[in-house]
Amino acid sequence: MNPLLIAEGLHKSYGPTTALAGADLVLHAGEILSIMGPSGSGKSTLLHCAAGLTSPDSGHITYDGRLLTEMSDVERSALRRREFGFVFQFGQLVPELTALENVALPLRLDGIRKRAAERRATGLLDRLGLAGKARSRPGELSGGQQQRVAVARALIAEPKVLFADEPTGALDSVSGEQVMEMLTRSARQSGAAVVLVTHDARIAAYADRGIVVRDGRSLDRARAR
Amino acid sequence: MTRVLTEMLLGMRLAFAGGRRGRTRTALSTGGVALGTAVLLLSASVPVMLDTRQARIEAFGPFTGGVDVPAGDTLLVGVVESSWHGSDLRGLLMWPETERAPVPPGIPAFPPDGRMYVSPALREALAAPGSDRLRAQMPYEIAGTIGDAGLAGPQELAYYAGNRTLPDRIGEGAYRLERFGAYRVSEDDDTATYVMLGLMVATLLLPVAIFIGASLRFGGDARDRRLAAIRLVGGDNRATLRIAVGESLVPTAAGLLAGTVTYLLVRAMIGRLSLFDVSVFTSDVRPMPVLAALSVAAVIILAAAMTLLGLRGVAIEPLGVVRRTVLWRGRLWWRLILPVLGLVLMYPAFTGGKAETMVTIGVIALLTGLIPLVPYLIPLVVGAVPGGPVSWQLASRQLRQNPVASTRAVTGIVVGVAGVIALNATFATVDVQRKVHDDPADADYSIIGSTDPSPAAMKRLNAAFERVDGVKATTTASYTLYDPATDTYQGFLFVGDCEALDGIADIGRCADGDAFVFGDTGRDVTVKDGPRVAVPAKARPAVLTGSTAQNVFAAVLFTPAAAPEGLSRAGLDFVTTSIRLTSGTPAEKSGDIRAAAISVDPFLQVTNLVSEADRYGAMKTALNIGSTIILLLMGLGLLLDVADRLHDRRRLLGVLAAIGATRATVLRSVMLQALVPVVAGLALAVATGIGLGVVLMRLSEVPVRIDPVAVFSPVAAGAALVLICTVAILLPAARRVTSTEQLQHE
Amino acid sequence: MTIATAFLALLESGPRHGYDLKQAYDQHFGVDRPLHYAQVYTTLAKLLRNGLVTVDGVEGDGGPDRKRYTVTEAGVTDVQRWLDEPEKPQQYLQSGLYAKVIGALLTGRSAAAVLDAQRDEHLDAMRELTRRKMDGDLADRLICDHALFHLDADLRWLEHTADHLDELAEQVRG
Ligand SMILES: Nc1ncnc2c1ncn2[C@@H]1O[C@H](COP(=O)(O)OP(=O)(O)OP(=O)(O)O)[C@@H](O)[C@H]1O
Ligand SMILES: [Mg+2]
DSSP: OOOSEEEEEEEEEETTEEEEEEEEEEEOTTOEEEEEOOTTSSHHHHHHHHTTSSOOSEEEEEETTEEGGGOOHHHHHHHHHHTEEEEOSSOOSOTTSOHHHHHHHHHHHTTOOHHHHHHHHHHHHHHTTOGGGTTOOGGGSOHHHHHHHHHHHHHHTOOSEEEEESTTTTSOHHHHHHHHHHHHHHHHHHTOEEEEEOSOHHHHTTSSEEEEEETTEEEOHHHHO | OHHHHHHHHHHHHHHHOSHHHHHHHHHHHHHHHHHHHHHHHHHHHHHHHHHHHHHHHHHTOOOOTTOOOOSSSOEEEEEEEEEETTEEEEEEEEEESSTTSOOOTTOSSOOOBTEEEEOHHHHHHHHSTTOHHHHHHOOOEEEEEOOGGGOSSTTOEEEEEEOTTGGGGBTTTEEEESSTTSSOOOOOOOHHHHHHHHHHHHHHHHHHHHHHHHHHTTTHHHHHHHHHHHHHTTOOHHHHHHHHHHHHHHHHHHHHHHHHHHHHHHHHHGGGOOBTTBOOOGGGOOOOHHHHHHHHHHHHHHHHHHHHHHHTTEEEETTEEEESOSSOOOOSHHHHHHHHHHHHHHTHHHHTOOOHHHHHHHHHHHHHHHHHHHHHHHHHHHHHOOOOOHHHHHHHHHHHHOHHHHHHHHHHHHHHHHHHHHHHHHHHHHHHHHHHHSOTTSOSEEEEEOOOOSHHHHHHHHHHHHTSTTEEEEEEEEEEEEETTTTEEEEEEEEEOHHHHHHHEEOOSOOTTOEEEEEOOOSEEEETTSOEEEOOTTOEEOEEOGGGGTTOOEEEEEOGGGOOTTOOGGGEEEEEEEEEESSSOHHHHHHHHHHHHHHHOTTOEEEEOTTOOOTTHHHHHHHHHHHHHHHHHHHHHHHHHHHHHHHHTHHHHHHHHHTTOOHHHHHHHHHHHHHHHHHHHHHHHHHHHHHHHHHHHHHHTOOOOOOHHHHHHHHHHHHHHHHHHHHHHHHHHHHHHTOGGGGGOO | OOHHHHHHHHHHTSOEEHHHHHHHHIIIIITTOOOOHHHHHHHHHHHHHTTSEEEEEEOTTOOGGGEEEEEOHHHHHHHHHHHHSOOOOOOOOSOHHHHHHHHHHHTTOOHHHHHHHHHHHHHHHHHHHHHHHHHSOHHHHHHHHHHHHHHHHHHHHHHHHHHTHHHHHHHHHO
């Protein structure tokens, strides 16, 4: 089977700081991949590069046979809208919109009518146990609920890849696991692959496979062996 | 296409979202735009208003341009100019010479003798209590009302009366008119007035534009964060731009609408207002189509520009908002273009040139150039004091980081105050000049006419005026002297009793039969259209005083007993009655004096010498009213701006409080952040204002003099405004912003 | 905890047949290791002998399956004593893992490789447990969590040790 996303030899520096020094990443369709490593090792940078949110200084990223590094902003935006979903640690919801509107946002941006978009969003919120909170604004939700809304928003467009950077970082272990279970379950149901950055082994254990990043270099043990 | 629409709609949705705060913000922006639009539309209506008003006035103007019209199907008219309670009162006496004589616009037929048509405002004034003295000025029965066509404005005081004595008064105030509107009087304003008007419009309109811009930027930081979140879920650069535009479209469109409604309301009420003795008909208030379109376009362009400017220097990336420049580094050169251009264009003011358009553009350019200059000043000022307590450190960092945001609300104040200073200083100087100019030797009133110059008639004239309490009247008759050899004007021959002559010249002791001489008269003088008069050998030298002395090179003064033979009405220049008040004020006596004058002869010209109308009086009033409104508007903007920034930074302030900053420290730092731009801005305003003031004084041809009160009262007003607004926001918010509970939100 | 104590605890809620006992045990205590019938009957025989249970009825042909067991006073006391006694925390001082690390360092082999291999192993185990946990009921989840927390602790130790390998190598060789 061909990998869905391949990142090879990524280098990225911020001034004097080297964030990535030749990191690789291979993601197959539908698989859940964890990225672990110590703080500051470059996990987030790797994820951002792989998702096309930042451009690496050198290296190639191929998504579905296309070079991500050579796409225009418009193409990459379209990719984010249709093929990628994102869940970050916090602060990714639009505070002015309700939970329902936040979830429906990617569909609306893709030109889907409000009613249809919100119907699908309602269904997804239901599945994530947030039926009663659809009309609440992010400020009125708990951290766990906000993360679940973020998960719903990331999954609404039925993306092929879900990028999650410390999605449970701000949560206690019970709500963290709730979020992770819903995330992995929904991802498997819709066949989305997941790239999961975490420093918590118990969260990483939700993945099928894991890589470790150290000093900007990734170790893929499964491939090394 | 639908994508674009969806995104715009989403942006509009965002303008309404965000709970109470979000809605307040949108409402404030809308209000700002509405206010600005209304002001712009009103300004756009001024040219049409003035034009139609002028056209109307010209159409009923009873002027011949000094030409003697031969008798025919002509109307005999006489203009009576007077005033009532500070407003001009226009009277037109008329008597047709044939049935086909022209009927003035606004009335259906000639009023019969002793009857008059009155304007609605005059009818009202006559019906009001205490109008006896007004009534006495017009001894006519009301026959009807003057229609709009015969009036300059709805609040104008005017009457058209029939007077059968006119045929006897031809040449003494009455004259023949072939048709109305035949001769158009065009007033040309002097350069100074023109430039001052330009400066005033800029002083009042620029802050409005700045206010509109600032109100569209309310909540800008929150918007940037919102757009970043949208980028993350797949909005591309253009989509975020469209969303931002959609968002700003709501207050813009709503504001344009509300502004138009406000404009229409003001327009509907305008007929009831009389500002600076000018009233306009509602139907005259229509925006000039080009200017109206320009106003609307200006608002829309401003909205778009503010949106784009807001996004400039800020990259909305999926991972958040990136300020491209960490440390703000404003470049100076382009900020200097406008001020330098302004100075260059103003140059003719110093060389005495009359390039008013150029100077006006220069003045406006200099004033506009202040806008980008203010933010540039901030880092300089802040950099001058590197050390200092923690509160200063916090404030100065924030100011350096984003001077544009910190000065957004202050710029309007700076521009407004600079303009007001310039105009105020000029008015103050002109004012002083005017008071000095008036001669203390002059009487309080001067009444000029062509009545009987015989000594007996002059006595009767005095008696007629002295029937008014507290009035001392003296009368002289003046005849024009000319030099037959060169056929040029030479001076005057005055006839009057000792008291009267004493009023116009220093004559020393005097008895009836005395004569006096002033200047180089020669042995004899020639009266125009009159006899040759020998200057008596016993004539004593005298010196003319007061305004009588102006432009008179030679004069002979006779007491009645010494008056030469052969003087007739033909050579008469004027019969002038000087009135001095022995009790009471001009305001109290004017009505009675005018009434007395009209009872003697409706064509007597009554001039009030002590408080001659101020040349810039109307502009001063307009400036005072306008600048008050503008400063209040700016205060409101500042209030909202401080509140907005406080809200945006409340998390940071909460963190500061959490790590142990005292409330006083936090408050001081916020205070400093608000005050430093104001102090810097006002300093700039004072410098510019004084500079512009000097230019205006040069143009007004008055000695350059800077009145500290005129300069510092707007500064004090601006500073007080800022202080009050900042304190008004900070005190109630103090507890809230320094509460560590803010950390929990978002 | 022994199988005998577990049986006593199960019988305290009511008499049961031997077959029921095995089922209940497997459900609550067995998790990974279901009981053999042989174990069930030898345990029950031992309990009978010690007077901790009695047979309160025989049905049908009287085979081992057909006996119904009840707990005695002595049996209940036994359960109480078991619960009263806290479990002794394990000291974890004799860690095979630590031994391997020292071994690698002493012999000049790569201790990091040892740790990495172990981490993979642990993570594999954790993934397996997480999968089971997501499919299981509450009892399963709690059991899996117990194991996951322990493995997580081990992993943290592995990371921690990896961070200090250089220092440790110096001490061992020095
Ligand atoms: N925008 C940035 N500017 C400067 N340096 C950065 C930036 N982003 C990351 N870095 C640096 O790059 C390195 C890797 O950062 P990265 O965020 O990828 O680490 P991480 O593995 O995600 O850490 P953590 O587990 O703490 O989130 C760090 O040393 C960090 O300081
Ligand atoms: Mg990170």
